[in-house]
Structure formats: C-alpha cells, structure tokens
Amino acid sequence: MTNRINDHLRISRRGLLGLGLGVAAAPALTACGGVSTSGADGGEGAVNFLSTQFTQVEERQRFEKILGDRVTDPKVAFNPVDAPTFATTVKSQLDAGKVQLSLLGGLHGDLAPHASRLEDLDDVLGGLGDRGFAADLTELAKLGGGTTKYVPWMQATYVMAVNKKALQWLPSGADVQKLTYDQLLTWMTAARQANGNKPVFGLPAGPKGLYHRFFQGFLLPSFTGGQVTTFRSPDAVVAWEYMKQLWAQTVPASTNYDSMQEPLQRGEVLVAWDHVARLRDAPGDKPDDWVMVPAPSGPKGLGYMLVVAGVAIPKGAPEVDKAKEVIKALTTGEVQADVLRQNAFFPVTSAEIPADLPAAIKLEAGAVKTQQEADGAIVSLPPVGVGTRDNEVGQVFKNAFKEICLDRKPVQGVLDTQAGQLNAILDELKVACWRPDPAGTPCRVA
Amino acid sequence: MARKRARVPAAVLLIAPSLVVMTALFAWPLLVGIGQAFSGPDGPTTAYLRRMADDPYFWPAVRNTALLVVVLVPLQFAFALTMALLLRERPRFAGAHFFIWVIPLAVSDLAAGLVWLSVFADRGYLNSTLDHLGLDGYAWLSYENTTSMFLTVVVAELWRSTSLVLVIVVAGLQGVPKDYDEAAAVFGATYWQRLRHVVLPQLRPSLQVALILRTILALETFAVAQALTGRNLPLLVGETYQWYNVLQNPNVATAIALVVLAVSMLAAIGYLRLLRDRTVTR
Numbered sequence: 001m002t003n004r005i006n007d008h009l010r011i012s013r014r015g016l017l018g019l020g021l022g023v024a025a026a027p028a029l030t031a032c033g034g035v036s037t038s039g040a041d042g043g044e045g046a047v048n049f050l051s052t053q054f055t056q057v058e059e060r061q062r063f064e065k066i067l068g069d070r071v072t073d074p075k076v077a078f079n080p081v082d083a084p085t086f087a088t089t090v091k092s093q094l095d096a097g098k099v100q101l102s103l104l105g106g107l108h109g110d111l112a113p114h115a116s117r118l119e120d121l122d123d124v125l126g127g128l129g130d131r132g133f134a135a136d137l138t139e140l141a142k143l144g145g146g147t148t149k150y151v152p153w154m155q156a157t158y159v160m161a162v163n164k165k166a167l168q169w170l171p172s173g174a175d176v177q178k179l180t181y182d183q184l185l186t187w188m189t190a191a192r193q194a195n196g197n198k199p200v201f202g203l204p205a206g207p208k209g210l211y212h213r214f215f216q217g218f219l220l221p222s223f224t225g226g227q228v229t230t231f232r233s234p235d236a237v238v239a240w241e242y243m244k245q246l247w248a249q250t251v252p253a254s255t256n257y258d259s260m261q262e263p264l265q266r267g268e269v270l271v272a273w274d275h276v277a278r279l280r281d282a283p284g285d286k287p288d289d290w291v292m293v294p295a296p297s298g299p300k301g302l303g304y305m306l307v308v309a310g311v312a313i314p315k316g317a318p319e320v321d322k323a324k325e326v327i328k329a330l331t332t333g334e335v336q337a338d339v340l341r342q343n344a345f346f347p348v349t350s351a352e353i354p355a356d357l358p359a360a361i362k363l364e365a366g367a368v369k370t371q372q373e374a375d376g377a378i379v380s381l382p383p384v385g386v387g388t389r390d391n392e393v394g395q396v397f398k399n400a401f402k403e404i405c406l407d408r409k410p411v412q413g414v415l416d417t418q419a420g421q422l423n424a425i426l427d428e429l430k431v432a433c434w435r436p437d438p439a440g441t442p443c444r445v446a
Numbered sequence: 447m448a449r450k451r452a453r454v455p456a457a458v459l460l461i462a463p464s465l466v467v468m469t470a471l472f473a474w475p476l477l478v479g480i481g482q483a484f485s486g487p488d489g490p491t492t493a494y495l496r497r498m499a500d501d502p503y504f505w506p507a508v509r510n511t512a513l514l515v516v517v518l519v520p521l522q523f524a525f526a527l528t529m530a531l532l533l534r535e536r537p538r539f540a541g542a543h544f545f546i547w548v549i550p551l552a553v554s555d556l557a558a559g560l561v562w563l564s565v566f567a568d569r570g571y572l573n574s575t576l577d578h579l580g581l582d583g584y585a586w587l588s589y590e591n592t593t594s595m596f597l598t599v600v601v602a603e604l605w606r607s608t609s610l611v612l613v614i615v616v617a618g619l620q621g622v623p624k625d626y627d628e629a630a631a632v633f634g635a636t637y638w639q640r641l642r643h644v645v646l647p648q649l650r651p652s653l654q655v656a657l658i659l660r661t662i663l664a665l666e667t668f669a670v671a672q673a674l675t676g677r678n679l680p681l682l683v684g685e686t687y688q689w690y691n692v693l694q695n696p697n698v699a700t701a702i703a704l705v706v707l708a709v710s711m712l713a714a715i716g717y718l719r720l721l722r723d724r725t726v727t728r
Contacts, residue, residue: 207676207677252589252590253568255589255678388694389694389695391693391694392693392694392695395692395693399501399503402502407502420500421500421501424497
C-alpha cells in the first residue's frame with residue numbers, strides 16, 4: 001500500500017526535505033506576524049479585552065459564551081493570557097503609546113502595578129450605584145489613590161467544608177458558623193479521639209495545594225492582624241504554636257492533597273479548608289450531608305483572604321465608551337450569576353443568587369457571604385505587586401510550616417530565618433505593603 | 447611565493463568544529479550561569495548563594511544526594527560485575543539474558559519513576575500484595591518515613607541504571623583476552639585470585655568510565671525521585687528544578703546547578719587519580 005502511494009507521488013528525498021522544512025517553518029513565520037495577545041482579531045470597533053482570568057480552555061469557552069449571550073453590543077474580543085504576559089503587554093503598549101487594548105481584566109494584584117496607566121472610572125462606578133458593590137471592594141479599587149481605578153468584576157475566597165458527620169463532636173457552646181480557632185482545635189481533637197484516633201481535619205498541603213494562603217490570609221491575620229510586617233512578632237509565634245497543635249490533629253496525608261474536594265468526597269477527611277473552586281465537588285450528589293462555613297476567627301478577628309478581580313480601562317484605549325458599556329454589562333445581575341454558575345467566581349454586587357444554582361455552589365455562596373459580613377473581619381489580599389515572585393513569597397510561608405510543623409524546630413528561630421528570606425525578596429521588589437498590613441513602602445518584616 | 451602565508455596546522459582545523467561546539471554549548475552557558483548566580487540587579491552579589499544555603503531544603507538535598515551516591519554506586523557495581531561475570535560464563539540463552547537486563551536502559555527515567563510509583567504508592571502493587579498475604583500495608587512514600595522514601599528511590603534507580611554499568615563492563619570484558627585468565631588457571635590460581643589479579647586490573651579503564659558516568663548521573667538523579675517522592679525527599683537537581691520552574695528564581699537555580707557541577711568535576715578528578723594505573727610509567 002505504502003509502496004504504491006510512493007510510486008504514484010514520486011516525491012524525491014530532496015523534495016520531501018524541502019516540504020518538511022516548509023511545514024516546520026510555516027508556524028514559526030506566521031508567529032512573526034505578531035502573536036495576537038492584543039486580541040486584534042476582534043475586527044474594527046470591537047472591544048479588545050485582555051484578561052488574566054479564565055485562561056483555562058473550558059473556562060474561557062464558557063466565559064466567551066456568556067459574553068456572546070449577554071454582551072452583544074458592543075462586540076468583545078476576549079483574550080485571556082497568563083499574568084506575566086499581561087504585565088508586559090500592558091506595559092509595552094501603554095509606554096509605547098500604541099494602545100490596542102480597551103479593557104483589562106485581572107486580579108487586584110495584576111492591576112495594582114499599572115495604577116498610573118489606568119483611566120479614572122469614578123464616573124462609571126458612580127453610574128452603577130444600583131449594583132450594590134461592597135464598600136470594601138470599591139475602596140480596594142482605588143489602588144491606594146483617591147480615584148477609582150477599576151470596577152470590581154468578580155471574587156473568590158476560601159471557606160471550610162464540613163461533613164455533617166463531624167458535627168456530632170462539636171464542643172458544646174460552639175456555633176459551626178462562628179468558630180474560633182480554639183474551638184476548631186478542641187473540636188478536631190475530640191473528633192480524632194472519637195474516630196478511632198484517626199484525624200478528620202485536612203489542609204491542601206500538597207505540592208500544588210494552596211495551604212500558604214491559609215497562613216497568609218487566615219491564620220496569621222487572625223492572630224497577628226498582619227501578614228508580612230508581623231511575620232516574626234510574638235503574636236506570630238503564638239499563631240505557629242497553635243498551628244503545630246492543629247497539625248497534630250490533621251490527616252498526615254494532607255501533604256499529598258492538592259485540592260480538598262477529592263479526599264472530602266472519598267471520606268478520608270471530614271472537615272477541610274480550601275479555595276471555593278477546589279471544594280465545589282466535595283458534596284457530590286449529597287449536598288444535604290454537607291455544610292460550608294466561614295473560616296474561624298482568632299484573637300485579632302476573622303482573617304480571610306479575598307481574591308478579587310476587576311476590570312479597568314487603560315489610558316489611551318481606542319474604544320473607551322464601548323469599554324464602559326461592557327463594564328456595565330459585566331456587573332449586571334445576570335452576568336454575575338452566569339459567571340458564578342459557569343466558572344464559580346462569586347458576584348461582587350448584591351445580585352440575587354439564582355435559585356437554580358448547583359447545590360454545592362449555593363452552600364458556598366452562603367459561607368462566602370457570612371464570612372465577608374462577619375464582625376471583625378480582616379480582609380487580606382494575595383501579595384500585591386510581586387508578579388512572578390508570588391510563588392517565592394508563598395514558599396517562605398510553606399517553609400515556615402515545614403520547619404515548624406513537620407520538622408518540629410523551635411518557632412522563633414524558624415520565623416527569624418524565614419523573615420530574612422522574605423525580606424531578601426521584598427528588598428529586591430521594593431513594593432508597598434498590601435492588606436492587612438499598613439500601607440508603607442518598602443514592605444518589610446519588622 | 448604567494449602560497450607562503452601562515453598556514454593553520456591541520457590539527458587545529460580538525461579540532462576546530464568540536465572547539466566551536468564545546469564553546470557554544472558548554473563554555474558559554476557555563477559562563478552565563480556563573481554570571482547569573484553571582485550577579486543581581488545591583489552588580490556582583492552573593493545574595494543568591496546565601497538564599498540557597500539558608501533554604502531549609504538545600505542541606506537535606508545535599509545530604510540525600512551524597513547518601514544516594516554512596517549507597518547506590520557500589521551496589522550497582524556489585525550487581526553489574528556479577529551479572530557481567532555470569533554472562534562471561536556463556537550460559538544458555540546468554541544473548542536473551544543480556545537483552546532482558548538492558549531493557550531498563552531503554553525506559554525513560556520519568557516513566558521508570560511512574561512505574562515504581564505504582565508499586566510503592568499507598569494503594570500500589572506492593573501494599574496490595576502485602577494485603578493479600580494478610581500483612582498491614584506501609585506508607586512507603588510518606589514524608590514521615592524518610593528511610594523508606596530513600597530506599598524506594600535506591601531500588602528504582604538500581605533497577606533503572608545498573609544496566610548502563612553492565613553494558614560498559616560487558617564491553618570491557620570482551621576486550622580482555624582469555625589467554626591471561628587461562629594461563630593463571632594453568633598455574634593453579636583460584637577463581638577469586640584470577641578475578642582479583644587478572645580480570646579486574648584489565649577492566650580498569652572500563653570501570654573508570656563507568657564509575658565517572660554513574661557517579662555524575664547519580665548526582666543528577668531527578669525524574670525518578672521526582673515521580674516517587676516529589677519534594678519530600680529533596681535532591682539537588684530536583685531543587686534546581688523547583689527554584690527555576692516553580693519559584694521562578696533562575697539565579698538561585700543556577701547557584702545550585704553550579705554546586706552539582708563542582709561536585710561532579712571533583713568526583714571525576716578524584717576517580718581519575720584514584721584509579722590511575724601506577725604500573726605504567728609515563
């Protein structure tokens with residue numbers, strides 16, 4: 001068969017080589033024509049929307065469908081890219097004065113470094129009074145200045161998922177919706193003893209787990225009121241001593257868990273803390289067996305980490321007016337609800353949570369709301385303005401955990417060494433502190 | 447007369463291509479690497495070296511890597527020599543045996559790591575077998591059991607890379623004339639005496655090559671350990687990967703890579719001196 005084909009085609013070896021080279025070169029040559037990071041394929045008059053969110057193919061397709069259904073006029077060319085590409089594209093286009101982008105979407109930390117390159121959006125936000133943005137979010141959206149730099153787009157956070165089986169061991173007088181860290185420890189200790197000495201609490205401490213966010217945004221702010229400046233304070237020592245005790249009541253296999261929904265679903269873990277998107281599948285088809293609750297509170301309050309995304313308009317954008325229309329459309333109740341249903345990012349507005357949501361997301365929505373509105377809530381942000389060094393900053397917190405909880409080294413010594421590491425990174429970056437630390441440049445461990 | 451220009455010696459011309467390649471692919475990256483490890487945004491600095499040394503994973507990585515070399519290499523040589531000597535006795539199906547023994551050489555190290563992961567995982571083949579026998583399983587790869595983690599890596603590496611030594615030793619043995627061995631046998635030397643005083647000395651060049659290769663490769667153990675234990679059992683090359691890829695700090699990554707390079711060079715020089723043939727006068 002193959003011989004016959006060869007006889008017919010009679011491609012010489014040289015010809016084949018040339019063809020191969022041509023095929024190999026074609027993509028490389030077309031790439032020279034300009035990677036469409038600017039979303040230039042939107043056609044004339046379309047709003048080019050560059051985003052660090054929904055880069056994953058399925059998420060992107062679902063969001064594009066939402067845009068197609070709900071934002072028909074003007075037309076939007078949605079272009080999700082990773083955070084470093086976003087940063088360089090925005091910087092180079094604006095600094096060169098050749099702006100093709102009309103709309104930028106990103107996490108607070110993605111937009112913050114570009115504050116001076118963004119249009120003031122006070123008028124847009126003023127016109128959206130009926131949306132009911134949380135005051136916290138609109139304050140953040142000023143990026144430390146006096147005017148609004150982005151309009152809140154969507155948010156996510158971390159909560160705790162509780163299998164109702166574990167509620168029987170809850171200490172008397174404790175409300176699972178308003179736990180303190182001490183009650184959590186008592187509860188998990190009792191649960192372990194009642195469960196044949198097998199722990200029931202889990203943390204996503206695997207290689208790709210988000211457990212550093214637990215220390216950055218929950219444990220440390222609740223005990224110390226800060227994230228970076230108080231890293232080695234006496235309060236932080238108390239926090240880590242607590243963490244040591246909690247770890248003793250934690251499923252040891254936690255160091256393999258990247259996301260908690262699987263071990264929760266398998267029943268290896270009954271109570272777990274994780275990102276809302278990574279708890280979504282835990283209840284499976286038995287949502288009645290589960291509750292989702294806010295994180296516990298500590299001596300300084302209820303520290304929680306807010307992952308907030310916003311949309312902004314770069315200075316010199318070609319389609320400012322149309323971009324403003326898109327912003328208005330993105331903050332309508334329908335779009336906010338669609339994004340929640342499809343991509344599990346929660347509304348930033350007071351939009352009614354639709355009744356037909358998947359049960360797990362409905363549970364989460366309740367916990368997210370209670371957590372945000374809790375008395376003494378301390379909002380933390382993921383590190384702002386650190387760009388690609390975010391993983392390195394996170395690693396410092398992971399190292400502290402490893403040395404204190406796994407290797408059982410003395411707390412103060414570990415914190416002193418790791419504070420040195422953190423300062424080495426921050427000294428290179430020279431960034432301002434982010435919530436909950438008091439704003440101050442440069443940010444350092446005291 | 448016109449031809450009387452300075453002529454480049456033929457030898458220089460002959461080695462020129464390899465010089466160019468070596469410069470472009472080894473010397474240049476090495477220089478860039480040294481630059482990257484020792485200079486920051488504000489000029490020369492040892493900050494990256496200090497961060498490397500202060501990292502809680504670095505010294506355990508050094509210890510584990512050193513331990514791995516010390517345990518693995520002698521074991522591999524013992525196995526490879528035994529296997530090669532068995533083959534030398536020309537048993538039946540010697541060719542088939544040899545073929546089977548070198549199969550691991552053809553398996554990619556990551557694939558080998560994944561195969562062994564399916565053996566040692568909490569619900570892997572080993573634990574299921576133990577379970578069938580009525581024994582309790584063991585968390586071989588748990589961060590709490592450093593020893594068993596280390597042993598799994600040793601076993602996997604032993605399986606994967608002993609055949610490299612075997613191939614080199616078998617090739618070396620084929621170059622050893624049988625006459626000496628037979629002569630020694632005629633004079634009444636025992637098997638051990640012949641092995642110790644006749645075969646092994648003639649194998650010296652092959653052993654030297656194999657030792658250097660295996661030690662350097664053991665220092666670079668990465669994919670197998672990565673698949674089996676992740677960062678729970680840190681090794682030096684795994685740390686460079688972690689710093690470069692996950693923490694996105696190429697400077698510290700190169701600093702660790704330079705440590706691996708320095709140790710590899712020291713090991714190579716050490717072996718060359720240690721195994722120098724002192725009977726040959728130069």
